[in-house]
Amino acid sequence: MIEMKVAAIALDAVTRSPIVLLKDATERRALPIYVGQDQARSIIGVLEQQYPSRPITHDLMVNVFSAWNLKLEKVIINSLQDNTFYALLCMKLGKKEKNIDCRPSDAIAIAVRIGCPIWVMEEVLLDASIPVDREADNEEREAFRNFVANLSPDELIRRARKTSEES
Numbered sequence: 001m002i003e004m005k006v007a008a009i010a011l012d013a014v015t016r017s018p019i020v021l022l023k024d025a026t027e028r029r030a031l032p033i034y035v036g037q038d039q040a041r042s043i044i045g046v047l048e049q050q051y052p053s054r055p056i057t058h059d060l061m062v063n064v065f066s067a068w069n070l071k072l073e074k075v076i077i078n079s080l081q082d083n084t085f086y087a088l089l090c091m092k093l094g095k096k097e098k099n100i101d102c103r104p105s106d107a108i109a110i111a112v113r114i115g116c117p118i119w120v121m122e123e124v125l126l127d128a129s130i131p132v133d134r135e136a137d138n139e140e141r142e143a144f145r146n147f148v149a150n151l152s153p154d155e156l157i158r159r160a161r162k163t164s165e166e167s
Contacts, residue, residue: 001076001119004031006112009044020108022077022118029129031077031120033085039105046112058109065114069093075107077120080127 004022007030012019018040022031035043042058045051055063065072071092076099079086087107088099111118 001121002029002125003117004120005118006043006047006108009040009047020105022108022120023132028132029125030132031125031129033077033104033108035105035108039103039109042109043105043112046109058106058113061110062113065091072110072114072116073097074117074119075104075111077104077107077118077124079121080124085124085128 002024004024006020007023007027008021010019010021010032011017012034018035018037019032020035020040020043022033023029042056052059064070073090073092076088076090077085078088085104087102087104089102089107089110091098091100108118
């Protein structure tokens with residue numbers, strides 16, 4: 001799993017649908033997730049520190065968690081099926097743990113309110129992420145190719161022995 005942060009909310013140029021853009025810590029991969037207008041407004045409100053006078057649904061959920069001492073440990077975007085993302089709220093009450101299925105848009109809206117981490121399964125990133133810094137990706141690939149091209153079997157054996165001796 002890769003931890004990601006909400007980088008932006010954007011509008012699709014063609015459909016005008018809101019998109020939550022998640023980025024990894026290196027800011028080299030981004031995951032665009034289409035969300036509804038209400039969820040986008042809910043996330044933007046928190047990011048811009050604008051809070052409604054009365055709790056909206058995501059605020060209500062956070063209030064319920066707090067009232068019952070439920071801890072949202074993390075959010076996991078765990079699956080992509082037929083162009084639909086799936087997420088889990090990973091909850092804890094004392095020693096009991098439960099994972100609750102939910103829409104990623106709701107999970108993200110709650111996570112930004114609580115400040116809990118947002119994780120994405122690597123398979124989901126492989127299927128749906130977009131490169132942000134192609135130049136850095138190309139440089140990394142080239143450096144790896146050079147490393148492998150200059151590696152001899154003897155060097156691999158030396159490195160393996162050194163690693164096993166250090167363990």
